[in-house]
Each structure stands twice: as C-alpha cells, then as structure tokens.
Amino acid sequence: MPFKTxxxxxxxxxxxxxxxxxxxxxxxxxxxxIGRKPATLRKTKALGxxxxxxxxxxxxxxxxxxxxxxxxxxxxxEFTSKAAEHAKPGAIITDVGxxxxxxxxxxxxxxxxxxxxxxxxxxxxxxxxxxxxxxEKAGVEFAVADLFVKRTVIVTPSAATPxxxxxxxxxxxxxxxxxxxxxxPAEHDEAVAAISHLPHLLASALAANTPAESLxxxxxxxxxxxxxxxxxxxxxxxxxxxxxxxxxQALARFEKxxxxxxxxxxxxxxxxxxxxxxxxxxxxxxxAS
Amino acid sequence: MPFKTxxxxxxxxxxxxxxxxxxxxxxxxxxxxIGRKPATLRKTKALGxxxxxxxxxxxxxxxxxxxxxxxxxxxxxEFTSKAAEHAKPGAIITDVGxxxxxxxxxxxxxxxxxxxxxxxxxxxxxxxxxxxxxxEKAGVEFAVADLFVKRTVIVTPSAATPxxxxxxxxxxxxxxxxxxxxxxPAEHDEAVAAISHLPHLLASALAANTPAESLxxxxxxxxxxxxxxxxxxxxxxxxxxxxxxxxxQALARFEKxxxxxxxxxxxxxxxxxxxxxxxxxxxxxxxAS
Numbered sequence: 001m002p003f004k005t006x007x008x009x010x011x012x013x014x015x016x017x018x019x020x021x022x023x024x025x026x027x028x029x030x031x032x033x034i035g036r037k038p039a040t041l042r043k044t045k046a047l048g049x050x051x052x053x054x055x056x057x058x059x060x061x062x063x064x065x066x067x068x069x070x071x072x073x074x075x076x077x078e079f080t081s082k083a084a085e086h087a088k089p090g091a092i093i094t095d096v097g098x099x100x101x102x103x104x105x106x107x108x109x110x111x112x113x114x115x116x117x118x119x120x121x122x123x124x125x126x127x128x129x130x131x132x133x134x135x136e137k138a139g140v141e142f143a144v145a146d147l148f149v150k151r152t153v154i155v156t157p158s159a160a161t162p163x164x165x166x167x168x169x170x171x172x173x174x175x176x177x178x179x180x181x182x183x184x185p186a187e188h189d190e191a192v193a194a195i196s197h198l199p200h201l202l203a204s205a206l207a208a209n210t211p212a213e214s215l216x217x218x219x220x221x222x223x224x225x226x227x228x229x230x231x232x233x234x235x236x237x238x239x240x241x242x243x244x245x246x247x248x249q250a251l252a253r254f255e256k257x258x259x260x261x262x263x264x265x266x267x268x269x270x271x272x273x274x275x276x277x278x279x280x281x282x283x284x285x286x287x288a289s
Numbered sequence: 290m291p292f293k294t295x296x297x298x299x300x301x302x303x304x305x306x307x308x309x310x311x312x313x314x315x316x317x318x319x320x321x322x323i324g325r326k327p328a329t330l331r332k333t334k335a336l337g338x339x340x341x342x343x344x345x346x347x348x349x350x351x352x353x354x355x356x357x358x359x360x361x362x363x364x365x366x367e368f369t370s371k372a373a374e375h376a377k378p379g380a381i382i383t384d385v386g387x388x389x390x391x392x393x394x395x396x397x398x399x400x401x402x403x404x405x406x407x408x409x410x411x412x413x414x415x416x417x418x419x420x421x422x423x424x425e426k427a428g429v430e431f432a433v434a435d436l437f438v439k440r441t442v443i444v445t446p447s448a449a450t451p452x453x454x455x456x457x458x459x460x461x462x463x464x465x466x467x468x469x470x471x472x473x474p475a476e477h478d479e480a481v482a483a484i485s486h487l488p489h490l491l492a493s494a495l496a497a498n499t500p501a502e503s504l505x506x507x508x509x510x511x512x513x514x515x516x517x518x519x520x521x522x523x524x525x526x527x528x529x530x531x532x533x534x535x536x537x538q539a540l541a542r543f544e545k546x547x548x549x550x551x552x553x554x555x556x557x558x559x560x561x562x563x564x565x566x567x568x569x570x571x572x573x574x575x576x577a578s
C-alpha cells in the first residue's frame with residue numbers, strides 16, 4: 001500500500017468520496033475521519049468511507065502520512081496549521097478547496113512557521129489540490145468511490161513545493177482515477193473563475209430572475225442552466241469572495257459578449273446574432289457531453 | 290382510434306417523435322410524413338415514425354384530420370397557409386414552434402383567408418402548440434416515442450379559437466403523455482423568454498466567453514450551464530428574433546440581478562452575496578431535478 005495512514009479532516013461529499021476511493025483501491029491501511037460532529041462521523045464510518053473516526057484533530061493526524069483537508073475554503077488554512085502542529089515528520093498535507101491563491105499562500109506560511117518551531121528532522125509539506133468533481137449536492141451521504149474517475153484534479157505547486165511532495169500528491173489523485181493538471185495558484189484561480197465561479201453566479205442570477213408563475217413551465221434547458229444554483233450557500237459565499245477579483249474579471253468579459261447579444265437583438269440583426277450563437281456553439285461542441 | 294389520418298409537415302426531432310408516439314399509442318391509422326428531402330423521409334419511414342411519406346404537401350395533407358407543422362418557426366405561417374389550402378373540411382392544424390404571438394396571428398389570418406376563398410362547409414382551424422420538450426440535438430434520428438411524457442405542452446388559443454378545436458388539440462397532446470397548460474400567445478412568449486430564450490442566450494455567451502486554454506478543465510457545472518449552447522443555430526436565430534422584445538425584457542431584468550451580484554463582489558459584502566445566492570437556491574430548489 002502506498003500509504004500506511006491517511007487522515008481526512010472534514011468529511012463531506014469530497015472527503016467522504018476520498019475515503020471510499022482509498023478504501024476500494026486499497027491505498028492505505030488506516031483511514032481516519034476527523035470532524036466536529038459525532039453524528040456525521042458515525043455516518044461516515046457506517047458508509048465505509050473511513051476505518052476509524054475522531055473529533056480530536058491532534059490525535060487523528062498524528063500517524064498520517066497524508067492529510068486531506070476537506071473543509072470549506074475559509075477554514076483550510078486554520079486546519080492545515082493545526083494539522084501541521086501535530087503531524088509526524090515528513091507528512092504531506094493537501095486540501096480540496098475550489099480557490100487556491102489565498103489558501104496556498106496561507107497554508108505555506110502556516111506550515112513553514114510550524115516547521116520552524118517544531119524543528120523537525122523532516123519537515124511537514126503542503127501542496128494545494130482542487131478536484132473538479134462534486135455537484136450541487138453536499139454531504140457525506142452523497143459520497144461515491146468513483147467520484148474522481150476521469151475527473152480533472154488540478155494541483156497547484158508553488159516555487160516552495162518540494163518535487164517529491166508534488167509527485168506523491170499527483171500519484172495519489174491518479175490512483176483515485178483522476179486526470180492531473182498542474183497550475184500555479186494564480187493560474188488556477190483565473191481559470192476556475194471562468195469555468196466554475198462565473199457559471200455559478202449566472203445560474204443563481206438566472207434562477208432568481210425566473211417569475212414564480214413560469215416555474216411550472218420550465219423544461220430541460222432551464223433545468224440544466226440553473227442546476228448549480230442549488231449548491232450549498234455557505235460554500236459558494238466563501239468561494240466567490242475568496243476568488244472575487246478573478247470572478248469580477250470573468251464577469252466583465254462575459255458582459256461584453258452579453259452586450260453584443262443585446263445589441264444584435266435590439267437591432268434585429270440576424271447576421272450578427274448568428275455569429276454570436278455560432279461562437280457559443282463552436283466552443284460548446286468542442287467539449288464532449 | 291381518435292384520428293384516421295395525421296399529417297406531419299417537417300420531420301425533425303419533434304415531428305419524428307410525434308409520429309413515433311402516435312404510432313405506439315395507436316392514435317391514428319395513417320401517419321403521413323411530409324418533407325422536402327427524400328433521404329430524410331426515407332429515414333423517418335425506416336424509424337417507424339410514419340406509415341407513408343411524400344414531398345407533395347397538397348397530397349400529403351388532403352386526407353388528414355390533424356396536421357402538425359413541425360418546421361422551424363420562420364416557416365410555420367407559410368406551411369400552415371399551404372396546408373389549409375389543401376386540407377379537408379374541418380381539419381385542425383397546429384404547430385410546435387417555440388414562439389407563438391407572431392405565428393398564431395399569422396396562421397389565424399392565413400387560415401381565415403383560405404376558409405373565405407374555399408367556402409368550406411366546415412372551416413379549417415389553427416391553434417398553436419409548444420411542446421416544452423426537445424434538446425440541443427436536432428434531427429429525426431434523435432426522435433423518441435416518449436419525448437412528450439410528463440413534459441409540458443403549452444397550447445395558445447386566441448379569442449378566435451373554437452372550443453371544440455382547443456379540446457381536440459389538448460386531448461391529442463394529453464394522449465402523448467404531456468401535461469397541458471393553456472396560455473394566450475403573448476403570455477406564452479413572455480414566459481418562455483424567461484425560462485428558455487434568455488437561458489439559451491446566457492448559455493451561448495458563457496460558452497463563447499470561455500478561454501480556450503481552460504476548456505480541458507471544465508467540469509459538471511460548466512457542462513450543465515452551457516449545454517443548450519450546442520443547439521441548432523438556424524432554429525435559435527429564428528426563435529430569438531421572433532421573440533426578441535420579450536427576450537430583451539427578460540435580459541434587462543436579469544442584468545439587474547447580475548449587477549447586484551457584481552456590487553456584492555466589488556464591495557466584498559458576504560451578507561448581500563448570501564442573500565443573492567439564497568434567492569437563486571430557493572427558486573431552484575422549488576423545482577425537481
């Protein structure tokens with residue numbers, strides 16, 4: 001087995017799915033689920049996503065070779081810092097957050113401080129991950145072992161990331177079935193603003209904008225376009241604020257295209273409307289399903 | 290059987306699915322597929338969607354009790370007019386177009402003129418329909434017999450629609466498994482601008498706005514939100530222009546919500562962002578899947 005012990009801090013959809021996948025693929029002997037709520041931990045254990053559970057972070061991470069921080073983005077730095085304080089020498093910490101620049105900067109700073117104060121012979125390391133998987137459904141009850149299969153996982157090393165640590169994290173996600181992409185934290189945040197955070201904002205605005213009396217009429221197009229608006233408010237508030245600068249930039253670009261559509265409609269211009277629809281179709285057709 | 294003969298003018302996804310559904314449910318003995326392209330007609334016959342085919346509209350509609358105009362919206366009035374000229378007394382014509390005000394006004398005028406000139410003992414009648422079914426895939430090869438099952442079909446009677454005609458059309462769609470809603474043509478166009486035409490425009494703009502280098506990273510959210518952007522350009526150009534006034538009104542309302550999101554991000558305002566996300570989630574959660 002590539003790992004003896006993996007600790008998962010925060011067992012929701014992603015953390016739980018990591019646990020199930022690690023177990024199914026026999027990547028670690030012990031999988032320790034760490035959380036605040038005993039009821040959630042019991043559920044996680046019952047689902048077979050972990051081999052043991054604890055509410056005590058210090059104890060839970062002590063033996064782990066690999067620690068996955070599965071919490072919402074606002075808490076990743078704090079839990080990474082706490083995990084680093086109690087981790088064994090050479091342990092690797094990663095997260096699964098949807099934004100990376102703030103998280104990676106914060107976690108690297110926190111881990112470096114801990115390494116300095118603990119004077120470990122082999123330092124603890126952090127490298128950021130973002131599995132592009134999940135859904136509008138949150139909670140460990142939706143966890144599945146194949147959540148990462150054929151999905152993209154973006155890892156975001158910085159200049160400070162030791163190459164061996166990066167290799168281990170890439171190998172880990174690859175063994176869960178994922179396709180790996182490496183980007184800098186800033187490149188990551190810019191890309192996901194366009195392909196994830198802006199779409200969420202539009203889906204939410206579109207849903208909110210629908211007159212209540214028309215809701216009984218909605219069909220496939222509306223259902224698809226607004227689906228992610230059902231996502232967890234707490235998570236998305238944190239994500240959009242953490243990546244607000246890039247999201248605002250993506251929104252500004254989007255509004256130019258939207259404005260071109262408006263003008264084409266106002267001027268009743270079939271040629272221009274066609275060009276705009278064609279540009280959208282061409283991009284969409286270039287991606288499968 | 291409720292009908293002896295049904296004629297379908299234009300056999301694409303919707304027309305073909307009507308044919309398959311009518312056959313499976315034994316609603317008519319003869320189902321005549323009418324089109325311009327012999328190859329498409331052969332394919333439609335091979336799929337079992339019709340019992341006979343012809344490129345001659347006059348001959349094809351002559352015996353039909355019910356005539357479905359399945360063409361793109363720009364051609365509905367012309368084909369309704371031609372069908373009315375050759376239809377038998379008392380025949381009912383309907384269409385499946387995604388916009389209704391222009392189509393219903395044009396078809397009612399055309400049919401009234403034909404009725405006047407033909408001096409039929411029982412006039413030909415038109416009533417508009419819009420099955421809220423279909424997908425980004427066009428073409429009879431995607432036709433399925435259960436396309437209308439549990440889907441909404443909006444029928445758009447006007448003051449001129451004879452009640453018996455409306456009853457027959459409602460009964461027809463109901464027998465294909467649909468849920469029926471009656472709206473005036475103007476009410477229809479306003480409603481679908483918000484739930485179908487604006488979403489299409491947004492999906493298209495969002496897809497077009499995606500940087501090419503980020504396409505390999507897209508996941509479920511982007512795929513859902515942009516799916517309809519792959520729709521047929523010819524059809525959507527016609528739909529958006531036919532309903533451009535209502536679509537522009539829906540866009541203007543949407544832009545207010547979008548602007549509120551922009552301000553919340555610019556001002557880094559978690560409380561306001563939360564309210565906006567909550568409004569979108571609440572609307573979306575009120576609709577199943």
